[in-house]
Amino acid sequence: MNNPKKSLGICLMVLAFLACNVDENMKPGSPEQQKVRANFDIPSATLMENTSEGLMVQISLSDPVPSEGSITVMLHNPQNNDLFSLWPSPDDENKIHLPAEKGVTSVTFQVLPVNDGVIKGHSSLTFEIIQTTGSLMLGKDLNFELELLDDELSGKLKAHETLGHWKAKKLFEYHPSGKIHKVFWETETPMKYSGVNLYKYDEWEKVVVIEEEPGGATVVFSYLDNKIIKSEKKVDEYLRSYTHYDYNSAGELIGQTMYERQLNGNLDISIHTVYTYHSSGNIHSIKQMVPDGPENWRLLTQFTFGEYIDKPNPVPYFDVLPNINIQPNLPGKVVVETGGLACTISWVILTMSKASLSPGRLQVRAAVS
16 A cells, blocks of 8 residues: 555655756746737827837837847838838838837838929828737737828818808819819709819919819810900810909909800800909909890899908809919908899808818808808
8 A cells, every 4th residue: 555645755755856947948937928918009199200210119018038039020001102201211011120129129110201392192001010039029009000191182172062051162183283183073952963173284284184073074265465355165075164354453354255055156255254352362253144135234143252361262252264363362241233132141260170180171161141
């Protein structure tokens, strides 16, 4: 019969022997037991294109690294790589390899934007910590989002919206040169319509054509001394109307006469418009007249802008010509007279954002009385 005390003693001796022969790497306090977690310091950031020093993206380590290791970061959307460069440079698989020397508590890589001077729009980059070696291990915060902001879009109006009794909206898309490329418009007063205007420029960056949809119309502009003196509206190369423009010595638009195709095929005067101005350069009145006999005119509609708001106005109430703004300031009130009736439209600014970090939005409310 075995002696229980003797058996217990043998077991204790075996355990002691095993403990003395454990792999040194598995002892508490060894590198294998001191894995250091790697996490992005912040989840996201923004970087303006004209920031010459770029952005240092930091990966924080939970403890000083006990022995040398490395971290691999993957760039998931490299299709916009003409907008930035990375240091260290990624390999052919868009992986950034970052050494982590003994004792460090963080590692970094640098994103350098390319300030190209043209509008390419904002873009987003996604980075992910995908692998570690040595005494490092993956943490929990493994993703980092970076938004690259196009500085040429700084201050550009993205949207103009009128609410209240007079609903209308315009969205603006820009050409790489900074000029307007497309305008998406929508109005609900008096009826709902929507469409898009495509702007085309000549080698001197002057608007020469606006293509309108729906309808398939093309408006072609003619210049003299950098002023538009004539526009022609065509559909399938068929001339539907044309307009002559007149200016005063200060270069302000003071009149325009439109000729439209009639049922008999002739191009006759359909409407004549006269403009007057405040000393500030803002439009004061617009009179739209129609022929009333061989040499007479009959007033059709008159718009009188008596008040303006001390705020810059990127989109005039009357968008007459693409190269001039007849209302540098936001209108506060306009009186509309037509057919013996009169109404007043007042505007109040709801939001006006032209921040340096993103395209702006102008939102106003119109009230009719």
